[in-house]
Amino acid sequence: MNSKSVSLKNITKEFTDDQGNKVKAVNDVNLTIEKGEFATLLGPSGCGKTTTLRMIAGFEELSYGDIYFGEQNVKDVAANKRDCTMVFQSYALFPHMSVYENIIYGLKIKKLSDSELDKRVEPVIEIMNLDVHRDKMPNQLSGGQQQRVALARALVMEPSVLLFDEPLSNLDAKLRVTMRDEIRRVQQKVGITAIYVTHDQSEAMSLSDKIVVMNEGRIEQIGSAMEIYQRPTSKFISDFIGSANFLPSKVSQVDSNQLKVIYSNNELLVSQKNAKEFKVGQQVEVVIRPESIHVSDEGDFEGKVVKSAFMGQTQEYELEFNGTILQAVVSNPSGGKIYAEGEKVAISFAQSSLHVVPSA
Ligand SMILES: Nc1ncnc2c1ncn2[C@@H]1O[C@H](COP(=O)(O)OP(=O)(O)OP(=O)(O)O)[C@@H](O)[C@H]1O
Ligand SMILES: [Mg+2]
Structure with missing residues (x-):
């Protein structure tokens, strides 16, 4: 043809x-x-x-x-x-x-x-x-x-x-x-x-x-x-394609392909190719996909389970993390520990899964 x-x-x-x-x-x-x-x-x-x-x-x-x-x-x-x-x-x-x-x-x-x-x-x-x-x-x-x-x-x-x-x-x-x-x-x-x-x-x-x-x-x-x-370029796209959590944060350091941001007293390190497009002090959103959140007994940050639902292939959580509710999805829940509503948990994110977009 x-x-x-x-x-x-x-x-x-x-x-x-x-x-x-x-x-x-x-x-x-x-x-x-x-x-x-x-x-x-x-x-x-x-x-x-x-x-x-x-x-x-x-x-x-x-x-x-x-x-x-x-x-x-x-x-x-x-x-x-x-x-x-x-x-x-x-x-x-x-x-x-x-x-x-x-x-x-x-x-x-x-x-x-x-x-x-x-x-x-x-x-x-x-x-x-x-x-x-x-x-x-x-x-x-x-x-x-x-x-x-x-x-x-x-x-x-x-x-x-x-x-x-x-x-x-x-x-x-x-x-x-x-x-x-x-x-x-x-x-x-x-x-x-x-x-x-x-x-x-x-x-x-x-x-x-x-x-x-x-x-x-x-x-x-x-x-x-x-x-x-x-690597969505905007908040609109992160939300439109798949589901996304957003942490309202402030840029504290800009390197050639990495950003440091502060979210409510927590420092997050984000690898980002277009890091230079951001400025220190800029208000941004850190995008975190539900499947990139690890829930365990020991990890980087403290959170609390607000909701916990067994869905068969996945366990779906709502986690409170310094004032933001995060949606988290854990695969194959039967193979690991399941946390109940009200429990304190440790939350961590794979650094490679974090991504920063400008605040809308
Ligand atoms: N003939 C027309 N006269 C006036 N406005 C129009 C006309 N055709 C489209 N529009 C307007 O142009 C905009 C874009 O319309 P379009 O049909 O291209 O959207 P779309 O992305 O295909 O939406 P959908 O997913 O609902 O089909 C809309 O605001 C619509 O109201
Ligand atoms: Mg159409």
């Missing part, structure tokens, strides 16, 4: 709201998605994901900026002439056509010969495991099967870029997981550039080479799932 990179250069979209005010739904977004890469736009409702995707597809005009597919500036290219296809949340299959007829619909319009048509369609039917369903009508298919047909219909067009806007949100939780694995498998097999919109962090983490976190029309951070989870 002839996939292409996609570059967004300073793209902005202004809408006029009910009061006649201009609102920037997308605000100066810069982003490059490499050829064959799977990128996900992730962020809360209203942050501008769909608007960004619609500008890439050509359904929405840009207020400012440029969009490139490979070397070509497509800003003024009509949607139906752009080399991309969008898969929607509602599969929008034609109810009176069979699976096979639905899949070839777009190709029929292109007036391909029968042999050319077969050459394109048969491999897609095979890759999407739709052979047994080819003569069925859409109402004889489950939601997941219908979404597979919608994906097949997009793939036979052999676009350079495949766009998805929350394609799985109509499916139940279990099917969502199966389908997202399917989408990833197919994307890798055909090597197509994919841009996927979701507000579901686990979907983004499992699918993407690159996650683009958006907030209020802007990009907040770009990185792999691991980079964003382990």
Whole structure:
């Protein structure tokens, strides 16, 4: 497949709201998605994901900026002439056509010969495991099967870029997981550039080479799932991706890749690549993931169990630590000591698991 990179250069979209005010739904977004890469736009409702995707597809005009597919500036290219296809949340299959007829619909319009048509369609039917369903009508298919047909219909067009806007949100939780694995498998097999919109962090983490976190029309951070989870650049991101505890602290020392911070008379040492971006005296938050907290009889700090719940695979605690309530998750609790509500405990953190972000 002839996939292409996609570059967004300073793209902005202004809408006029009910009061006649201009609102920037997308605000100066810069982003490059490499050829064959799977990128996900992730962020809360209203942050501008769909608007960004619609500008890439050509359904929405840009207020400012440029969009490139490979070397070509497509800003003024009509949607139906752009080399991309969008898969929607509602599969929008034609109810009176069979699976096979639905899949070839777009190709029929292109007036391909029968042999050319077969050459394109048969491999897609095979890759999407739709052979047994080819003569069925859409109402004889489950939601997941219908979404597979919608994906097949997009793939036979052999676009350079495949766009998805929350394609799985109509499916139940279990099917969502199966389908997202399917989408990833197919994307890798055909090597197509994919841009996927979701507000579901686990979907983004499992699918993407690159996650683009958006907030209020802007990009907040770009990185792999691991980079964003382990080294979030803001309080918003730490909270949005996974769960996080925050210790309000003050920077007391800045070294080249390490910070010392004071949290309520406790000194914490934090390894941090971008340490130099912080200043002594600055108010910050130390981010601690629930699974990075060790609870034991002897450790660095004193805390108290406020809540203790056995969840089978984990023990979940709420710990009071100098005025902050920390959520802690301990794996395999049956193998170790379990602390009860009201007990004093020792708390420690692996230094490598601590991370500092500016106070919001
Ligand atoms: N046609 C429009 N006219 C006016 N405002 C719009 C229009 N389309 C979108 N907006 C506004 O732009 C902002 C971004 O909307 P967008 O649909 O891109 O968000 P989203 O991130 O896709 O959200 P969701 O997760 O809810 O789908 C919102 O504040 C929305 O109200
Ligand atoms: Mg949307």
